[in-house]
Amino acid sequence: MTDEWSGWREAAQAALYGDEGFYRSPVRSPEGPAGHFRTSVHASPLFASAVARLLTGIARELDTGTVALVDVGAGRGELLTGVLDALPEGLDVTPYAVEVAARPPGLDPRIEWCAEPPAGVTGLLFANEWLDNVPVEVAEADARGVPRYVHVRAPDGAERLGSSVTGADAAWLERWWPLSAPGERAEIGRPRDAAWAGAVGSLTAGLAVAVDYAHVRGGRPPLGTLTGFRGGREVRPVPDGSCDLTAHVALDACAEAIAEAGIDASTELTDQRAALRRLGVGGDRPPLSLAATDPAGYVRALAAAGEAAELTARGGLGDFGWLLHRVGLPDLPP
Secondary structure (H helix, E strand, C coil): CCCCEEEHHHHHHHHHHCCCCCCCCCCCCCCCHHHCCCCHHHHCHHHHHHHHHHHHHHHHHHCCCEEEEEEECCCCCHHHHHHHHHCCCCCEEEEEEECCCCCCCCCCCCCEEECCCCCCEEEEEEEECCHHHCCCEEEEECCCCCEEEEEEECCCCCEEEEEECCHHHHHHHHHHCCCCCCCCEEEECHHHHHHHHHHHHCEEEEEEEEEECEECCCCCCCECCCEEEECCEEECCCCCCCCEEECCEEHHHHHHHHHHCCCCEEEEEEEHHHHHHHCCCCCCCCCCHHHHHCHHHHHHHHHHHHHHHHHCCCCCHHHCEEEEEEECCCCCCC
């Protein structure tokens, strides 16, 4: 690590995915991402059960008993482990964990560990909080309202403005996140668009789902969203490898990138609240009468309702964006 200045994309790439980076170093993060931030996967097994139902439905639509489940940004394999435990008998699933970190010890041997999504698979590709960790450039409008790249110094996170944003980055900003007022900031999502198009393009047939912190044009945050997480707390983003670096995702731009890549897929953009309710996760409390007839069942149902409520809560996990692409499948009725 040096005191040299660089764009945020280069700095975050090294800080997260370099040899001593946050996601690769067992010394910096021995417990994996779960030790630093809590996702829906960690919040409740209901999430993995919902993904299992989603996969089962896709297998039914494909009229096959053999499907792939590709978990992009798999962490330590928590989601895949939960889904495999929740699957019904008779469905043959090949699980793939796509992750830059080394395979954790003790992981279910059925899970294939790989650095890239496997090509030509049929089934469900699921990316939970992956795109927010794809490094991007940060831009800020200067005193004249001209967007300029934000440069950062890795050891301490100090920032300064660099050159004007030009070329494809400027075109992306103009289309998806225009800046004009001095001090306005944006994360330039082109690398995420390309990453998502590549992931969806790996499917021969099935469903691709991206779940993430999200915003859409018309509701972009004026100061951007770049931040850090360490030990379960939000911290100042410093690209020194000591913390997670994340920024919300322009999922509407990712959606359009699929069509522009020539991938024949139908698209839906919704929120986690609606998506999970379709999959049977609603958060409704059990009737009080159950406490009299089945006290233990009532306690279990009440606990599940609390977990479901967290997964679908407004202002929390329920606000996460879900971007869904059906590949080689008929469109769902409206």
